[in-house]
Amino acid sequence: MSYAKSTFRHPSLQPNQLGYDKRAYEGALSTLCAGCGHDSVGAAIVQACFEANIEPHKVAKISGIGCSSKTPAYFLGKSHGFNSVHGRMPSVATGANMANRDMIYLGVSGDGDTASIGFGQFAHVNRRNLNMLYLVENNGCYGLTKGQDSATTDVGSVSKKGQANPFTAIDLCATALEMGATFVARSFSGDKAQLVPLIKAALRHPGFAFIDVLSPCVTFNNTTTSTKSYDYVRDHVAATGAIDVIPMQQEITTDYQPGSSHEVTLHDGSVVHLYKGDVDLDVTCKVSAQEAIRRHQLEGAVLTGLLYMDPQSRDFHQMINSVKGPLRDLDEAALCPGQKALDAINASFR
Amino acid sequence: MRPSDIAHPEHFHKVVDCQYACPAHTPVPQYIRLIAQQRYSEAYLLNWESNVFPGVLGRTCDRPCEPACRRGRVEEQPVAICRLKRVAADFKDDIKAQLPTIPEQKNGKKVALVGAGPAALTVARDLAPLGYQLDIYDAQPKAGGFMRSQIPSFRLPEAVLDEEVGYILDMGPVTHFNHYVDSLQSLLAQDYDAIFVGSGAPRGRDLPNLPGRQQADADIHIGIDWLANVAFEHTTSIGEKVIVLGGGNTAMDCCRTARRLGGKDVKVLVRSPFDEMKASAWEKEDALHEDIPIIDNHVPTEFVLENGKLVGMRFDKVEAHYDSSGKRTLQPTGEQAFYPCDQVLVAIGQENAFPWIERDLGIEFDQWETPVVDATSFQSTLPRVFFGGDAAFGPKNVITAVAHGHQAAISIDLFCQGESVLQRPAPRTNLISQKMNIHDWTYDNGVAADLRFAVPLADKEQALNDRRLEVELGFDLATAYQEAERCLNCDVQTVFDAANCIECDACADVCPTSCINFTADGDEDDLRGRLNAPSSNRDQVLYIADGLKTGRIMAKDENVCLHCGLCAERCPTGAWDMQQFNYQVTKSAELLAVPLVPKQQRVG
Numbered sequence A: 001m002s003y004a005k006s007t008f009r010h011p012s013l014q015p016n017q018l019g020y021d022k023r024a025y026e027g028a029l030s031t032l033c034a035g036c037g038h039d040s041v042g043a044a045i046v047q048a049c050f051e052a053n054i055e056p057h058k059v060a061k062i063s064g065i066g067c068s069s070k071t072p073a074y075f076l077g078k079s080h081g082f083n084s085v086h087g088r089m090p091s092v093a094t095g096a097n098m099a100n101r102d103m104i105y106l107g108v109s110g111d112g113d114t115a116s117i118g119f120g121q122f123a124h125v126n127r128r129n130l131n132m133l134y135l136v137e138n139n140g141c142y143g144l145t146k147g148q149d150s151a152t153t154d155v156g157s158v159s160k161k162g163q164a165n166p167f168t169a170i171d172l173c174a175t176a177l178e179m180g181a182t183f184v185a186r187s188f189s190g191d192k193a194q195l196v197p198l199i200k201a202a203l204r205h206p207g208f209a210f211i212d213v214l215s216p217c218v219t220f221n222n223t224t225t226s227t228k229s230y231d232y233v234r235d236h237v238a239a240t241g242a243i244d245v246i247p248m249q250q251e252i253t254t255d256y257q258p259g260s261s262h263e264v265t266l267h268d269g270s271v272v273h274l275y276k277g278d279v280d281l282d283v284t285c286k287v288s289a290q291e292a293i294r295r296h297q298l299e300g301a302v303l304t305g306l307l308y309m310d311p312q313s314r315d316f317h318q319m320i321n322s323v324k325g326p327l328r329d330l331d332e333a334a335l336c337p338g339q340k341a342l343d344a345i346n347a348s349f350r
Numbered sequence B: 001m002r003p004s005d006i007a008h009p010e011h012f013h014k015v016v017d018c019q020y021a022c023p024a025h026t027p028v029p030q031y032i033r034l035i036a037q038q039r040y041s042e043a044y045l046l047n048w049e050s051n052v053f054p055g056v057l058g059r060t061c062d063r064p065c066e067p068a069c070r071r072g073r074v075e076e077q078p079v080a081i082c083r084l085k086r087v088a089a090d091f092k093d094d095i096k097a098q099l100p101t102i103p104e105q106k107n108g109k110k111v112a113l114v115g116a117g118p119a120a121l122t123v124a125r126d127l128a129p130l131g132y133q134l135d136i137y138d139a140q141p142k143a144g145g146f147m148r149s150q151i152p153s154f155r156l157p158e159a160v161l162d163e164e165v166g167y168i169l170d171m172g173p174v175t176h177f178n179h180y181v182d183s184l185q186s187l188l189a190q191d192y193d194a195i196f197v198g199s200g201a202p203r204g205r206d207l208p209n210l211p212g213r214q215q216a217d218a219d220i221h222i223g224i225d226w227l228a229n230v231a232f233e234h235t236t237s238i239g240e241k242v243i244v245l246g247g248g249n250t251a252m253d254c255c256r257t258a259r260r261l262g263g264k265d266v267k268v269l270v271r272s273p274f275d276e277m278k279a280s281a282w283e284k285e286d287a288l289h290e291d292i293p294i295i296d297n298h299v300p301t302e303f304v305l306e307n308g309k310l311v312g313m314r315f316d317k318v319e320a321h322y323d324s325s326g327k328r329t330l331q332p333t334g335e336q337a338f339y340p341c342d343q344v345l346v347a348i349g350q351e352n353a354f355p356w357i358e359r360d361l362g363i364e365f366d367q368w369e370t371p372v373v374d375a376t377s378f379q380s381t382l383p384r385v386f387f388g389g390d391a392a393f394g395p396k397n398v399i400t401a402v403a404h405g406h407q408a409a410i411s412i413d414l415f416c417q418g419e420s421v422l423q424r425p426a427p428r429t430n431l432i433s434q435k436m437n438i439h440d441w442t443y444d445n446g447v448a449a450d451l452r453f454a455v456p457l458a459d460k461e462q463a464l465n466d467r468r469l470e471v472e473l474g475f476d477l478a479t480a481y482q483e484a485e486r487c488l489n490c491d492v493q494t495v496f497d498a499a500n501c502i503e504c505d506a507c508a509d510v511c512p513t514s515c516i517n518f519t520a521d522g523d524e525d526d527l528r529g530r531l532n533a534p535s536s537n538r539d540q541v542l543y544i545a546d547g548l549k550t551g552r553i554m555a556k557d558e559n560v561c562l563h564c565g566l567c568a569e570r571c572p573t574g575a576w577d578m579q580q581f582n583y584q585v586t587k588s589a590e591l592l593a594v595p596l597v598p599k600q601q602r603v604g
């Protein structure tokens, strides 16, 4: 008997542009329940980082508490990681980001971790437009503590516990839009074709990028009466157009049918291509996004895909005009500018 | 694509690459597991049922299984399947008691076998337990055919051959050794219900028209005749300088034997480029290891004599050219070469010869003077005469002769019982789940990256001084265990049940070699072009299942599946299950008391 993953990989898989093979982006073998949506999200993160040619050691994974918050152990095993306290991932991410703005910050949380105990922190990290990807693996329950309803459980949804939820659900995307996120998307763990490009775009976005990923809990909330089950999500999903991210350095090789796609050029010159779907939505308009989310909610549908992005996003560092590089690069002269500088500061208060 | 018909016996059989490639379809992974469990006798018997000569084949088999082995696609080298077979033979206990008993009461049918090579001996073994009365005729003094007369004892010790031939002779066939059958007609005139011709491909090709051939006759030998003379000790020495012509395994045996009989400067000269020689890679290695140069791209043009005595050979040098379809021609470079020698061994191929079969008996012969034989039943155009082994379709190897023997035995039995030889018994197959418990499997599925172990060799000096000293020493048990653990257990199949699948992607995500896909249906070209991992090996099937809720299909490329079981391990609903697939070629008789196809048991 054995329960370990072989080190063999498909012999003809090619490495990415940096020369890393996919294994460099994988983590430990998952200990989650077999079939948990969170594992698919992890696989999507591996795929996205591999495809986006991100250096594993440039990533810091930060999480709170929950099955979802455990998942960073199962991907990007060669990256930095901090499994923090329940609902406190944003503070840790903020601190880290302040100290070293050159890293890529990947916050992983759950609906419990974010919408209940961490709701306050979540609001403020949105407001600050901290440069990070904040990804929620949303299963509409507290999986780790055996499936209690969470604050994203829809009214009337019945999990394995057997009781309909009476309380209004928090829509995390709507909240993020309201609180100031500059990139907002929703996706489904069972749709990697959509999720992988979203993660790639979000990692590239200069500011606070939020992705709410519906990620079923097979063990406690995959009942026929739950609105967060595999079947329910599949049956009720409506998607905005597919997206494609073209990094600035790269030539655009795909042919886009005129009129079929909408281009959003980012600060660094990268282009996000948005293929127009059936959904009436302007992704650069917050009001349009809020409306689309609401409209679908009323129709009983789950709107997925890129919902909003602000191409003019200015992240926290820009807003507060902080030091340009990582703090660890500051030498003694920069940290102790001397009597003259102090005199000048004092003079400015007189 | 059409969903896979997994109930078809050949569907999963193809996934067990080694077994599928083996002409006798030996259940390789099953015996390798038995070796890992130190159950050598059972491993031996499993082999014996399939291939009759495990000890012989464990040393000399052409091993078509090894190039097919999945391990060779995942990393560089296949499992040492052949040498593990030898381990079973070397370390078994006395298994005589477990061999089939032969009924005292005969069934009243009488069969003559011409030749006592592996093909005919297999027929005898498969028919004797049914009560057939068997007469074996061979021109040689002992049974074994080319296994005895051609394969040198430094590769196959006589004791090993005697033991396995003995198991069959002990079943009571009447043997007529030193008895060359010079007329099939006279045999047909006797009271035989059927005749099996397993006379091999006994004639070695010559170079009759090369200048000097006649004059130097005393110093030129046909390779296979010479090897037989060595085996039966009619020849005990050779000159110091020897040229061996040819690039097949016979040439390799000739040159290595020549080294042992006194040849100091032994060379092989071959027409084709080294990489395209017919000899197996390991046979070439063995020759090189014994300091025998192999000189390729040389076409012989003349035997050179001085004062009526052979002094060397002349060659044209050639170069291989390939046309757009890959067809090779050897074009002279204009250069010539001369190599001195005392004697020449001609090992440039063999052919069938049936001077003893009259052409008016109703046995049809084709334009190459080989009999017309049905490829499934091995029946000739004279219904009671059957052919098998090299005699049927030209020179092949021992395992092919054995595979023919099994099928011929079935035909002979059907024929003698008055049934149609076209009604062949289907192979026996079954599938048995291997999940014991959560995280608990009946087989060891931790696939580690271990490289193939080399077989130790006898000391070269000693080996070259004694043509009987076996060169390969075989694995010791510790090494055998480690080598056995390299087997991926390809017979433990990933069996998918779409009705249970919730499409959570757990299997696709965990699969180390990215075999599993959930995707939109398409034709094979289209699908292969867009799977998670490159899917260019078309010899390996796509396992397709439909019936998923989303209307997508499950497409699994079997090519580099490690059979690690992680897909089944991570599947929340048991839609994937690891099931041992047993495939047994049905024989004319039930040969073993122990059923080949086991119940689920804790192993490993």
Ligand SMILES: Cc1cc2nc3c(=O)[nH]c(=O)nc-3n(C[C@H](O)[C@H](O)[C@H](O)COP(=O)(O)OP(=O)(O)OC[C@H]3O[C@@H](n4cnc5c(N)ncnc54)[C@H](O)[C@@H]3O)c2cc1C
Pocket: B060, B061, B062, B114, B115, B116, B117, B118, B119, B120, B137, B138, B139, B140, B144, B145, B146, B147, B150, B151, B179, B180, B181, B182, B198, B199, B200, B201, B202, B224, B227, B249, B250, B253, B356, B388, B389, B390, B391, B395, B396, B397, B398, B399, B401
């Ligand atoms: C040098 C050499 C090395 C080889 N090495 C290998 C090897 O390592 N591994 C491998 O798998 N294969 C090897 N082979 C091939 C292998 O030996 C044959 O393919 C195999 O033995 C064929 O079996 P068979 O039963 O058809 O006939 P054979 O083994 O050829 O047996 C035929 C028998 O019939 C007898 N016979 C023929 N005509 C008559 C007659 N009219 N009356 C009475 N008896 C007759 C012959 O004396 C002979 O004993 C080798 C062949 C050669 C030449």
Ligand SMILES: Cc1ncc(C[n+]2csc(CCOP(=O)(O)OP(=O)(O)O)c2C)c(N)n1
Pocket: A065, A066, A067, A068, A069, A086, A109, A110, A111, A112, A113, A114, A117, A137, A139, A141, A142, A143, A144, A145, A150
């Ligand atoms: C401060 C604190 N309060 C409560 C808990 C108990 N607890 C652990 S995980 C969890 C909820 C996790 O839910 P979610 O973030 O949705 O993760 P999931 O397991 O569903 O992925 C709770 C309440 C805790 N660990 N720490």
Ligand code: SF4
Pocket: A032, A033, A035, A036, A037, A038, A067, A068, A139, A143, A144, A216, A217, A218, A219, A220
């Ligand atoms: S309890 Fe639910 S969320 Fe947690 S690992 Fe199991 S399936 Fe996933």
Ligand code: SF4
Pocket: B016, B017, B018, B019, B028, B029, B068, B069, B070, B071, B078, B079, B081, B486, B487, B488, B489, B490, B491
């Ligand atoms: S890995 Fe084992 S079962 Fe698979 S082909 Fe090789 S020897 Fe056969």
Ligand code: SF4
Pocket: B494, B510, B511, B512, B513, B514, B515, B516, B560, B561, B562, B563, B564, B565, B566, B567, B568
């Ligand atoms: S057994 Fe399953 S997980 Fe393992 S390699 Fe094969 S398909 Fe992949």
Ligand SMILES: [Mg+2]
Pocket: A066, A068, A110, A111, A112, A137, A138, A139, A140, A141, A142, A143, A150
């Ligand atoms: Mg949750």
